[in-house]
Amino acid sequence: MEAVSSTGIVKANGIELFVRQQGEGPLVVLCHGWPELSYSWRHQIPALAAAGYRVVAPDMRGFGGSQAPADIGAYTIFDIVGDMVGLVGALGERQAVIIGHDWGAPVAWHAALFRPDVFTAVAGLSVPPPFRGRGRPLDTLRAGGIENFYWQYFQTPGVAEAEFERDVMLTMRTMLARGFSDPQSLFVAPDNGFLGQANPDLPLPPWLSEADLAHFIAAYRTSGFRGGLNWYRNIDRNWELTAPWQDAPIRQPALFIAGSEDAVVTGLIGAKRVQEMERVLPNLTRKLIIEGAGHWIQQECADEVNAALIAFLNDVAPSDA
Template sequence: MTSSRTISANGIEIFLLEQGEGPLVLLCHGWPELSYSWRHQIPAIAAAGYHVVAPDMRGFGQTSAPSDIGAYTVFDHVGDMVALVAALDEKQAVIIGHDWGAPVAWHAAMFRPDIFVAVAGLSVPPPSRGRGRPLDTLRESGITNFYWQYFQTPGVAEREFERDIALTMRTLLGRGFSDPAASLFVEEGKGFLGDARFDRPLPRWLNEADLAYFTAAYQKSGFRGGLNWYRNIDRNWELTAPWQGAQIVQPSLFIAGSKDAVITGLIGAKRLADMERVVPNLKRKLIVDGAGHWIQQQRADEVNAALIAFLEENAGSASAQ
């Protein structure tokens, strides 16, 4: 049975869900999500013989949300996961991430191969550090309305999302990122949510109880913590300069939906094609036909099967302690 607790690690309080015994598996969620996003994976992976831990990431849910924007860099997020492994009295783990959690997982594997013995990323390909700061590159390409840019000014997106949190969560999760025109580029005057309607039918993978859980959590936490991750995109580029061209050599897995705009757009498609250069020990690249962005919720059985098969082949060293 899944239980919850809060652990002090890396100077913050981290809320987590956990289940099972065996080698440690960390599940890192993305935006705008929670540890609850892994509700289908936690019991399945635990039943396969693993100690599964899914934290609310820094700034989300019941985990601490520092007020300083600079406290949300990739170093902070990886530091949280390193400290969490130690706080759980373990020395090694397999790390799995979705959406923003994927860059955390990829960088954790890159920075600390001594701790993270295998890595899986969902929806977001491994890091490929470009020649310039990402936001500068967008501007120089003539792009001014990408959602990363809309999220930069503190308070703008917060005001939009917090005006009606129930409607916001219904729109964000119900729509997803399957329609790039609606999701990734922000029309002047329409905000990120665009045509937000309460009569939008929920997708089959999301029920009203699930939506109520997300809504209640964001009514307590607000959106600032999660949005601060985006406000460090250029800073992350600067901080990761020492790892320019670095590879992730551990066994790795990638899973995404064929209709996810994160991998179908120009940048994502290129990173998808170039993936093996960054992760030469890629065991499998699974593109789930017809699936969108919220892959581990939308297509739980296929994701679980792929994750468990990967763990059975590659988590052995995490248990040899």
């Protein structure tokens, strides 16, 4: 019998999180990235549930149907990992496997680093594990002569919000259909904005239907973009907060998945991290690079990602199914 899926609000860590959940068995928490939603896991939730897992995907803090605190300082990595720890407890569980994509990957990696008692295994999609550098990330960019990386463009409150909220349909079509296949897409040309010369007639890729796109558009028209952008406004603060974990390894079983055409793993920061991730992940069980795939990997290559995740889960948290 197919497990019934449900949605609802869960109170965790002092805020309300909108969650999608399905299945019974060992708990698996799915953390989405930017600019996405729990809906981004629509292909994984039923597949993992059918494999014998209790799968829970929240809209992360600041996104979709979850609460979005007004204070920029409420979006540190401590706050967001705290949400996931609180979510596990609010669901009546003590432990979980945590899986993240895009910004959700650093959440998953840090959750495993901070709370190995709660998160017994970890998988990251598209973003390698953290290497805490010797200086603040934004300072390091400037010291290298870089002034137009997208992290920098997102720092001033209101600037990126105005660009993205001017035409949410065009924004989401551009973000999801274009993706980050070109490393230059991570740099913002002067007076051109993050979206550049956006094309309202840009055809959707095969993995994204007009109905799927409409779901994202409706959610962001309601929520706006500030909550998600506030995650970027804590990049330097996160560097300061994570000082006690300098060079600390993540010892739990780990899995990494990315697309070979994803600029996040081929560009400025990511390529070196992919090559050296075993330094941080001594128990890395698999590094899967899917040839020809882009950034939205779990939507774009759902079957391959599902197979890899289920194989990993069967090893680290066997279900009774």
